[in-house]
Amino acid sequence: MINNKVLGIILGGGQGSRLYPLTKDRSKPAVPIAGKYRLVDIPISNCINSDIKRMYVLTQFNSASLNAHIKNTYHFSFFSSAFVDVLAAEQTIQSDKWFQGTADAVRQSMHHFLQNDFEYALILSGDQLYQMDFNDMIKKHEESGAEISIATYPVDAKDATSFGLLKTNDENIITSFIEKPGSELLPNWTSDVGDEMKAQGRDYLASMGIYIFNRDLLKKLMDNPNTNDFGKEIIPQAIENHKTLSYQYEGYWEDIGNIDSFFEANIGLTDDVPQFDLYNEKGIYTRARILPTSKISGSILNRAVIGDGCIIQAEKIERSVIGIRSRIGKNSLISNTYMMGNDFYETLEQVAKEKIEIMMGIGDRCYIHNCIIDKNCRIGDDVRINGGTHIDDIETDTYMVKDGIVVIKKDATIAKGTIIG
Structure with a gap:
């Protein structure tokens, strides 16, 4: 089954300097994780498990191993419209520059996206560890009549300054947004996050960098060549004029941004009951290798x-x-x-x-x-x-x-x- 309403767009990130030297010869999404997977397998698997089987992966740095991994891994039926394609930065008549940010990467690739029939663009990061059913987020997006939905995650004060924070009304519609605020601003940015999250001191709603855009709105927003980043420019500007929904997620989620978080995420898999659970029916897909047992x-x-x-x-x-x-x-x-x-x-x-x-x-x-x-x-x-x-x-x-x-x-x-x- 394929969800033909949704097109998946996975952002491969920039040079990945915070994950160096793991990104010396490979892009961030191609970094091996959990002993047998690549980081890009996480968002792709979440899409497949949500019946979203048309995906583009956008990248520009050291993309050879990523290309090889995707080519050798994700094969669908000849009689299916499913695909996972890598789009590297390319020179076109419209632009001869490398991607200048997350929104610019989408803008420069829009001519590829628009060749497909879809109602919603699901925009994901290529370097996060989580398992999410996107169907629930899409359903709430449709029911609310939103033009944009942002997946949000409760964080504590220590982490809050590293994320884009937002506030919502009683209907979970986002009313204000700030990118990586200073600690002195935090008292004004607490949100109603539920009793369990409050007990953990996670009083701030952070953007996970997971977005749903209505097709027509995304096309309109990408017509502005002066906005290069979703978090810093597109989202703060759009919430003033377009109905934007917060979809609160409270499961395990880790932004694999640096060596320390990458290391802890992997070592955490050895826990008796790991927070990131690989042992379930909707698992993570990767290249099928014909290897002997250990x-x-x-x-x-x-x-x-x-x-x-x-x-x-x-x-x-x-x-x-x-x-x-x-x-x-x-x-x-x-x-x-x-x-x-x-x-x-x-x-x-x-x-x-x-x-x-x-x-x-x-x-x-x-x-x-x-x-x-x-x-x-x-x-x-x-x-x-x-x-x-x-x-x-x-x-x-x-x-x-x-x-x-x-x-x-x-x-x-x-x-x-x-x-x-």
Whole structure:
């Protein structure tokens, strides 16, 4: 079944500098998450689970791996109108510039969108972790007669200054909006968020960056070339003249904006009952790989998430996510770590022929704590990586320390006996 009223538009974001070095060679939506997925799988899966199966993903930075992932993952019936297409920034007669913001990305791509028949444009971010049934939001949008709907999320004072905040009337119609207010302004921006949210101190309604626009209004708003961003310009201006509904969401939602939030979101998956629940019928879709089951020998596993095709001989793995095709050697201790895994296997014949001294994965007798290990890394025997707040931020050719988290860069080799932290 396809919801033909709605067209999904997923914003791939800009350069992703706050997620560097994970975005050094890939766009934000292509960053691996949870050991087997990519960030872009989250909004696409939410759309598919809501019967929205016509989607565009807008991107302009390092889009090659994103293109490959989407091409190899999302195949629909030849007799269906369903699709997931990547639209990279392109030079046209109307514009020869890169996307200047979220609204400008939509503006420059409007000629592609308008080739489709739809009533509503559902605009999503490509770097958020959540599960939402968009049908309920669309239903309330229609019932209210709104021209715009914004998904909103109750936040506390600590987080409120990082978001666009809004206030509503008794019918959940937005009456005012402010982008990232200073803390001195917060007393004027509290909202009626319900008893449970109030008990948690989450008194402010933040925009989640998830929007529904009526087709005709979006087309009209995009005719103004002087507005480049939804949060800073389009939304504050539109609520004065167009009926804008707040759709309050109180489930799990995490904006994967920086290394710290990315790390915590992944490690959180190891909880007994994780806030982001992958274990349900409406799960997350990703590329179907033909991988063997994981083989684990002599290891103690405690709150560990293990991807397919791994070969593990570690002494202990605790509160860690281990991605596909990972290899971990004997007597190694891994804790509080997200290991993304590998894109391919190295055979013993390759190792011998190419005289590879350090194989992909983690060697013997290693200690790894508070660490993100990007794809295809080689960590030699007797390496000690002890992340934490005791380490200053630093960047080298092979790793980076950010907020106490050690990030081993993609394809990096860490020599035997190296000590970090």
